[in-house]
Amino acid sequence: MSDRIFGVFGILLAIGYVFAAFAIEESFLSDAVGPKAFPLIIATVLGLSGAAIALRPDPEPAWPALGRLAEIAAAAVVMILYAELLPVIGFVIATAFAAAYLAWRLGSSLLEAAAVGIGTSVGIYTIFHLVLGLSLARGPLGF
Amino acid sequence: MDLFASLGDGFAVALTWQNLALALLGCFLGTVMGALPGLGPSNGVAILIPLAFTMGLGPTPALILLTSVYYGAMYGGRISSILLNIPGDEPAMMTCLDGHPMARKGMAGEALALSGIASFVGAFFATWGLALLAPQLVKIALLFGPAEYFALFALAFMTLGGVSSTNQAKAAFAAALGLGLATIGVDTQTGVPRFTFGEVHLYDGLDFLVAIVGLFALSEVFIFLEHRHGGSDAAGKKMEIGRLTPPMSMLKACTPTMLRTSVLGFIAGVLPGAGASLGSFISYTMEKRLVDKEGTFGTGDPRGVAAPEAGNNAAAGGALVPMLALGVPGSGTTAVLLAVLLALNITPGPLLFTQNPDVVWGLIAALFIANFMLLALNIPMVGLFTRLLLIPSRVLMPIVAMVSFVGIYGISGSSFDLLVMIGFGVMGWVLRKFDVPLVPIILGTLLGNSMENNLRRAVTIDNGNWWTLVDSPLALTLWGIAIVGFILPLFFGARVKAGMRARRDEEGSISD
Structure with missing residues (x-):
């Protein structure tokens, strides 16, 4: 269960990151790639790995009392x-x-x-x- | 002959009183940190980085100090493995298997001396390997353009998870998290702020030193608090050392083992994502297959002590090769060492060898010297280090925490950085609970900017054509290795990891 929550948290983090990336104000002088592309690639990896963690959780970690x-x-x-x-x-x-x-x-x-x-x-x-x-x-x- | 000329210059750099004293200090502190459970090479080096800055050391002396700590920790880890059956740091876990049974048979002194010699052999060969292999790798790296560098970084991240974690998804998550943290701050190419949420402190980005000390050192303090593990593991146990000279016959029997495992460990160290823990693990496993005909491994066979120690020290040297030659570390501690270089404004990689040969060769020469110092420290003076094992962690951990705080405050003088560090400490604790490896996070924060810059440079040079990333045979090869390195552990990793896991505790996440 912990891992499912963690995975969902990862997906939410990725979504938040995407929103924040779209909120970046581009300057008029930009290179061909721009400041948004790399964060979007990372958000994809983050979201996919979050989903993988949520779908195939590991055994429950030993949470302390x-x-x-x-x-x-x-x-x-x-x-x-x-x-x-x-x-x-x-x-x-x-x-x-x-x-x-x-x-x-x-x-x-x-x-x-x-x-x-x-x-x-x-x-x-x-x-x-x-x-x-x-x-x-x-x-x-x-x- | 080039090699000897360069090495000669290196010894000229290393043989100053200051550098010798720093190497000795590093060796001593490293052995202490390796020996104490709870402090290992990566967090040991991490809390000493600020010290190197405070002392106002230049790049070469700072590196000499910190790599001596790294080598020293690899030696020191065996002491508590042998005497207490508790690995002092992760790479030393395989040494418990035969080292502790030897100690129980009353041969602790022989085991300590033999493992010290094995460590020396492994590290000595690896340092030669470093001197020979790194310049060759540099020649290949000179062919790299931005697209190849991007592929190389991707390779580093994709292979890192293979061994350091049981779950590839979690390793990928950690890498993405680290890269994401690196994007915080003003974009270097266009000057627009990203993910700063209006907080001025974040415009410079997160300081990776703060992240490292928080994740590695403070999270350890939290782990100890969680278990309220305040005592000393050595308390109440009898630590008889006995004679410190292994008989010649024992040394002779172990020589082929040491040589074989040195080579194997070195290769394991050079490969991305492996590091010293894997080096000692495969060394032990291979020797067990090869020479354990009577089934004595695991019952105090001296060869079972020599194999993992030669293996892990050789791997420690091997791991320096990609870090220095390519700027891409393959293990936790080398990632921390990369942070040192970056913080000193030195970019490792092929240019380092041409522009700052004094740094590279001075370091290599210092490693040769440090190795002899370590041999001297670790055999006759091993009794001193065993006494340090009696320090209870309720005394040690507050000191670790406070030194971490002082170090970070000393660099920046800002309470904000301390708060960020505490945040990273708590995050590190949570992630370790979830078994998420911490090394990819560190590597992500370190390499994120240069990975992005290479990506953007490559695409911009080719007028916005993204296919340029897979346009050269070299880049395609790197991508191929990266994909194989990511997929292979999904099928074959489980077995190797199960073997390693059998002996590891919560130190696992900070592997090195």
């Missing part, structure tokens, strides 16, 4: 927050929290998670910023 899915969603949210907050609170603090969160969710005790967070953050800061001179996000505290 709902709790595990929530785990992944939560990790993605933390990473998004990390990306957004990085320029605001600075590299060292943001990284320490994000790494500690991941370590905690992978089964570290709180103390170990904190150690991993701080260790990762300070370690990366030392190697990449102090030694290699990469400019990392600066927070209000200057690091």
Whole structure:
């Protein structure tokens, strides 16, 4: 069933892609092929392979339980927050929290998670910023 | 004699302190990444790309660093295969079959040393093969026009699915998805924006480095989170290594095996779409047919350890041939290496050999040097790497994730790219669940633009005549190979894949 849904999603993606391709405004100076032809070829392949997947599905993949899915969603949210907050609170603090969160969710005790967070953050800061001179996000505290 | 002159120049480039130090660093990091389950050659190289940029390395040093990592990972994968029966990366899975039984018999040290020597033989022959074959392939590639290049790209995509996936439709889907992602941004020929939906950040197109790090490195973190696999596989297991010198008789018995599988692995590596995993698989299978008369394979036969290791290292070198000579990588890790070259504004292919011979021959010379370094690192110092296996993944994975973020942020300094990378990470996780191979996606985003440009150039040169694409014998040959390469696995692939699948886990989608 999963593969059928996936295949249909592929077909829909191909259709959306075709519409977006037709929406491309052609410039008056164009080559013989134009900017639309290649995307249309790709959309055809995408649609056909989507149809093939939907018609001949593989065995069901092993989906994780709902709790595990929530785990992944939560990790993605933390990473998004990390990306957004990085320029605001600075590299060292943001990284320490994000790494500690991941370590905690992978089964570290709180103390170990904190150690991993701080260790990762300070370690990366030392190697990449102090030694290699990469400019990392600066927070209000200057690091 | 040309070859030796070029190689001599190459050694002159490679033998600087900086390049030697980078090769050593790459070998060390590569072995570590190969040994740790969860990090393999392709995601290992991917997270190190930003490091190469940050250090402000030129093309040659950057390539030396990253290909040393690639070679190193091929050596390192065997360590956990032998000691723990868990392949450190995908190409090492066949090494488990005989390596672990040897370790259980108390011959872990011999198995490690023998596989190290086999890796060396395979990689050494493959590097010679690279030096000999790549310039010949360049001569053919010089005959290619835009139509032939278009056919070549099509060939790469159509054959890639054959081995890397169980389902051709999913491989085709992945390739189309990657090519589609590549079309995002301003059209290079006419300057009109495509599929940008008014988002200014998308006008430049998606950065393929962001896609690679997201798909390869972050999706791995999600896989570990899904299983809450936080411990170390080595915890609680006894890892006795024992003597590190294999007896002469064992080496002698394995020599023909190593030589045969080096050749076979190299050929497997050069062929598009195969890569190191297939190299080790067919090497093991062939040796089993040829020399396993008493049925000792699978019970700790040293030849069963030597065969896949020589095979996968030879294939790793072989896979560099099409990447450097044609600009069309045949495997996951070489795709990542191509991304490095493109990001450094170097276009691989025949012109690379004429315009930047220092890059090519410097790299080849560095690979020879790296090989000796790896032999030295992997036999006497193997104990150090086995201790690294004790690092639990609840410590390792946060570091992998954060290094990925730092690398991408360091290149662009934009939160938008980080968000795109997270998107790719989640997408990679979902696609791996569906068993969609990730390598065609990467290859699509890398080659999409040049594939389209060649198509448009070919048709425009011929005044809009699309038949020009199949107008030359060379193009027709390439299309023929492409079609055969796509159709053949539909009939014969199932058996080979079933054999490979029997031993693979979720690392499968990031094959290399």
